[in-house]
Amino acid sequence: MASIKSLLCISLVSFILLQVAVSTDPDILTDYVLPPNTTVTDPNYFTYTGVRSIVNATYPTNFTVVKATLNEFPGLLGQSVSYAFLEFPAGSLNPLHIHPRASELLFVIHGSLQVGFVDTKNTLYNQTLETGDIFVFPKGLVHYQYNSNTTQPALAVSAFGSASAGTQSIANSVFNTTIYEGILAESFNTSSDVIEHIESGLKG
DSSP states (O other): OHHHHHHHHHHHHHHHHHHHHHOOSOOOSSSOOOOTTOOOOOGGGGOOOGGGGGTTOOOOSSOEEEEESTTTOGGGTTTOOEEEEEEEOTTOEEEEEEOTTOOEEEEEEESOEEEEEEOTTOOEEEEEEOTTOEEEEOTTOEEEEEOOOSSOOEEEEEEESSTTOOOEEHHHHHHSSOOOHHHHHHHTTSOHHHHHHHHHHHHO
16 A cells, blocks of 8 residues: 555656646636736736837847836736847847747748757757748747848847746856856866856956
8 A cells, every 4th residue: 555655646746747847827717817916907907018119219229129028017917928029230139048938939020030949959940031921939949030131120029928938048147157167168168268258258
């Protein structure tokens, strides 16, 4: 009997861990979710006006992201969706990064973009997107977007299957934290001087 209980216990724990590992935003059991200590709402709760800033505006001088995620738009709580509007001046780059909690579906509204992601077999899938094209970046994989046009800007919108997909910069996560430089040098088969040079460039 004890061995059966142990087996059931192990199975249950394994099931729970598996659910945690594959889960995204949890399903809700109501029409919508209100923040804690909130009982009354109105249409304003379901409205977000933060993207008005990019309508009929000139492009910024650097790559810019205007987000509509749970941080900016509380009405997304429990809805498992969010947006990011990506403004690419000529020749600008959205550097290598990942979204740990959601896939990204990118739609090019204006201009063209070079995009790509690397899978867990270290295979690069890259593509040139034109206005009207859509590209999917699988959840958690390293990817980038680049406007290689040196004279024309580009605009894209990304949809995520999470209200809080998260964004983790590869360069900042590796070189702009407190990871010991000796570990980084060993990991990249280089010297500490090279690591220090990269770190100083990021901080600059």
